[in-house]
Amino acid sequence: MYHKKYVIPLIVVFLALAFSPLIYNAMAKSLGHYPEITKPKGECVESAEWMRANHMLLLQEWRINAIRHGAEGGRIYHSFTYGKEFHASTNTCWECHQDKTVFCDKCHNYVGIKPECWDCHWNPSLEIPVR
Amino acid sequence: MIGIIFGVIIPYIAFAIFVVGVVYKFIYWAKSAVPLKIPTTSGQQKSLKFIKRTIYDRFDSPYTKWETAVRMILEIFAFRSLLKNTRYYLDRLSQRDARWLWLFAILFHYCLLLVLIRHTKFFLEPVPSFVEMISELEAFKGVFIPSVYVSGVTIIAALFLLWFRRIFLSRERCISLPSDHFALLLLLAIVISGNVMRYFIKVDISAVKGLLLSLMAFNIPQAVEFANSIEPMFYIHFALGSFLLAYFPFSKLMHAGGIFFSPTRNMPNNNRAERHVNPWNPPYKGITWQEYYEAYKDQLDEIAESGYKVKPEVL
């Protein structure tokens, strides 16, 4: 092997990069970690598996229906899993999920996203500044 | 079953092939000799003092290690040798500049960099703040839920452009091998399945992250549990991604590591100042004056008789 002086550090750097997620997580002691999400008892709007993957699409559908077709009854949403009726609004979620910080935020922090909905919409964990 | 095969077994195998393959390639390349000094340059070589060199010459025709390193960095981040390739593309009749490869390549590679940086949020817990920041910066938020990532969509366009270049330009079509098309199509399949998964057929991302973190912890039972709960759509993306990892070291994609080994890029142009020894040369053993004299005694004596100096003055 020629140029060992350069090649060996290159290999070391490559290995460090390849295993960097493992090293990072081991140092943060978060290997195999999954957040504890406080869930209410009962049923969600749709089945829990569907909600976990698709709740943002549901909210989008509700937003479009409420704003564009609200007068024609767009605010009424029929759950296709349970057949129940829901009022299409962000506030509906808070009827059952009563704390945003231990539910939505736990999971969103885990996957590293920050939905901006709460810049405008109300949520139960909102801290109203005292005048 | 799909979960166990494509979520647990294949990713481990693919990652092992990737790591071993890349290290193998590095060592294999490092073992081959460089018989000649072949830095391709496009600047004034360092020469006599009165021959001026500008800053461009220093990095186009590097003389020291540091200049070579700077040229290498520029090559990696700006793809300068693709930009310099004008002779082939300048159409003799119309003199149109058509350096598409540089444009499309730079578009693709920077999108890929952003996509891969954003993907680390599936691997790292807690998510580093700069990854979150990059995601926030390039997301079109609020217009469409889920928010649209610019680089994730652009990368599809860039790959199609790279592929169209190989299909529609006659000269490129002529020199394209099946493996050239295959690499592009594989990447296209990955990025399209990724985007479909993000915008249309959603999967449970928190379970994906749970799966990846348990794979890293070698917590197989937990990994199997997560793997079984994820929708099949994810496995299209993940299996293709694993395949890419396994294919990477043995394909043209390995140019990512090969760039460091390309002699035309990584050698300083100091031919005249430093002797480059071909490592293939057989070991050289000289002979002493005494042995030489013994061998050609008669001739040398004859020459010396006619008044020439044959014996070296200093020995």
Ligand code: HEM
């Ligand atoms: C093998 C490891 C990989 C895993 C676990 C993975 C996982 C994922 C997941 C879960 C998504 C959906 C993102 C979301 O819904 O927010 C996604 C999207 C995407 N993936 Fe991957 N992926 C991998 C490899 C790759 C590779 C190698 C590429 C590029 C060549 C790629 C390109 C994309 C693109 C373009 C998207 C669209 C959304 C975006 O831009 O983030 N993925 N991937």
